Amino acid sequence: MALATSSPAANLYPWSMAPLRAALPSVSSARIHSCSFSTPLRSLRTGSSAKRSLRCFTGLTPTVTIFRTFSETAPTAYTSSDKHSCLLSWASLLRDKENVRYEDGFIATNNGSKFFAMRHGKRVPKLNRPPDQRRALIRGLTTQLLKHGRIKTTRPRASALRKYVDKMITLAKDGSLHKRRQALGFIYEKQIVHALFAEVQDRYGERNGGYTRIIRTLPRRGDNAPMAYIELV
Amino acid sequence: MTTCVDPLVVGGVIGDVIDLFVPMVTMSVHFGSKHINNGCEITPSLAANLPTVNISGRRFDRFTLVMTDPDAPSPSEPTLRELVHWVVVNIPGSTDASHGQELVPYMGPKPPLGIHRYVLVLFHQQSEFRAVAPPTTRANFSTRDFAVQCELGLPVAVAYFNSQKQPAARRR
Numbered sequence: 001m002a003l004a005t006s007s008p009a010a011n012l013y014p015w016s017m018a019p020l021r022a023a024l025p026s027v028s029s030a031r032i033h034s035c036s037f038s039t040p041l042r043s044l045r046t047g048s049s050a051k052r053s054l055r056c057f058t059g060l061t062p063t064v065t066i067f068r069t070f071s072e073t074a075p076t077a078y079t080s081s082d083k084h085s086c087l088l089s090w091a092s093l094l095r096d097k098e099n100v101r102y103e104d105g106f107i108a109t110n111n112g113s114k115f116f117a118m119r120h121g122k123r124v125p126k127l128n129r130p131p132d133q134r135r136a137l138i139r140g141l142t143t144q145l146l147k148h149g150r151i152k153t154t155r156p157r158a159s160a161l162r163k164y165v166d167k168m169i170t171l172a173k174d175g176s177l178h179k180r181r182q183a184l185g186f187i188y189e190k191q192i193v194h195a196l197f198a199e200v201q202d203r204y205g206e207r208n209g210g211y212t213r214i215i216r217t218l219p220r221r222g223d224n225a226p227m228a229y230i231e232l233v
Numbered sequence: 234m235t236t237c238v239d240p241l242v243v244g245g246v247i248g249d250v251i252d253l254f255v256p257m258v259t260m261s262v263h264f265g266s267k268h269i270n271n272g273c274e275i276t277p278s279l280a281a282n283l284p285t286v287n288i289s290g291r292r293f294d295r296f297t298l299v300m301t302d303p304d305a306p307s308p309s310e311p312t313l314r315e316l317v318h319w320v321v322v323n324i325p326g327s328t329d330a331s332h333g334q335e336l337v338p339y340m341g342p343k344p345p346l347g348i349h350r351y352v353l354v355l356f357h358q359q360s361e362f363r364a365v366a367p368p369t370t371r372a373n374f375s376t377r378d379f380a381v382q383c384e385l386g387l388p389v390a391v392a393y394f395n396s397q398k399q400p401a402a403r404r405r
Contacts, residue, residue, distance in 0.1 A: 146309065147309065148307065148308065148309060148346060148347035148348070149304070149307055149308030149309025149310070149311075149347050149348075150304070150308040150309075150347055150348040151347075151348070152274075152348060152397075199310075213243070213245065215240075215243055215244055215272060217272060217273075217274070218273070218274075229272075229348065229395070231245070231308060231348075232308070232309060233245075
C-alpha cells in the first residue's frame with residue numbers, strides 16, 4: 001500500500017481510516033499499470049490480498065493518493081458507525097479542495113465543474129467539421145437555398161440549416177440598414193441579399209416563422225447518406 | 234405523425250396547384266422503365282419523351298390529364314407559375330393517355346434554375362369534350378381555373394416528380 005505515513009497536516013482528521021482503507025482497492029503509485037480491467041476470476045485465483053495489486057483503470061486517479069493527509073492512528077474496533085463516518089468524512093474532504101493536494105494526473109478545475117464524456121443535452125450540430133468550416137458550410141448552403149429556392153442535401157445539414165435561413169428571413173423582414181448589413185455579412189452574394197430584402201414582405205409578410213420545409217427522400221447511392229430536400233415555403 | 238401525412242401535402246402540391254381531394258382512380262406514370270413515385274427525381278433527358286400513363290376506370294369514362302410545372306422559372310421566384318407542359322382530353326378509362334386528344338403538345342421538362350416539381354393531375358370528365366380552346370400561352374397557367382372552366386371538379390389522381398438541370402458535361 002502506498003500510503004505516506006507522515007504529513008504535517010495529518011492530525012486534522014482524527015477518524016480511523018483503517019476500515020475504510022481496507023475496504024477500498026489499493027492503488028499502487030510505484031507501478032502504474034496500463035488501462036486494463038481486472039477479470040474477477042483471475043483476482044479470485046491470486047493468493048493473498050495483501051500483495052495483490054488490482055490491475056484497475058488508473059487513468060483518472062491521482063498518482064499519490066489523497067490518503068496522505070489522513071493520520072495513521074491505531075486501528076480501533078471496527079464498527080459500522082465508524083465506517084459511515086469515515087465515508088462521510090472522505091466525501092467532505094473531497095469537497096474541501098484546499099485540504100486535498102492534487103498531484104499531476106488528476107483533472108482539477110477551479111469552479112468545481114465536472115467533465116462529461118458524453119454529449120447529453122448539447123444541441124449544436126457539429127456536422128463533423130471544425131467550427132470555421134461548419135460556419136462556412138452553413139453560410140454556403142443558406143446562400144444556395146435563398147438563390148435556388150429548393151436544394152437537395154443530407155438530412156443533418158438540412159435540419160441544421162433551418163435556423164439560419166429563418167434568421168436571414170427575419171433580418172429581411174425587419175428591413176433596416178443595420179439588418180441589411182448583418183445579412184450581407186452572412187450571405188456570400190449581395191444580389192441575393194438585396195433581392196431577399198425586396199421581396200420578403202410580399203412572400204412572408206403574414207407568416208410568423210417556419211419559412212422552410214424539409215422533405216426526406218431516398219438515400220444517396222454512393223454512401224447511402226439519407227438525403228432531404230429543403231425548400232422555402 | 235409525419236409518416237401518415239400525404240406526400241402531396243408535404244411536397245406542397247396540394248396548395249400550390251390543386252386543392253385537397255380524394256383519390257378515386259389509380260394512375261401509374263412511367264418514363265421508359267422508370268415508375269414515378271411522388272417526389273422522385275427524374276432527369277430531364279429521361280423525361281424528354283412522352284410518358285406512358287395508365288389509368289384505371291371504366292371503359293366509358295373520360296379523363297383529362299394536365300401536366301404543369303409550378304416552379305417556373307425558379308422555385309425561389311415562381312413568376313411564371315404554372316408552366317403547362319401537356320394537356321390531354323377525352324382519355325377513355327383503363328387505357329393509355331395516347332388514346333386521348335392532345336390539347337397542348339408534350340414539352341419535356343427544362344428547368345433552368347433550381348429543382349422543379351412537375352405535377353400530373355387527372356380529372357374525370359362529365360362528358361366528352363367537343364371543342365375546348367387550348368390556352369394561348371404555356372406560362373401563367375392555372376390548373377384550378379382550367380378545371381372550373383371545363384367543369385371538371387376536383388382531381389381524381391395526382392402524381393408529381395422533381396427534376397433539375399443536369400450539369401453540362403465538362404470538356405476535357
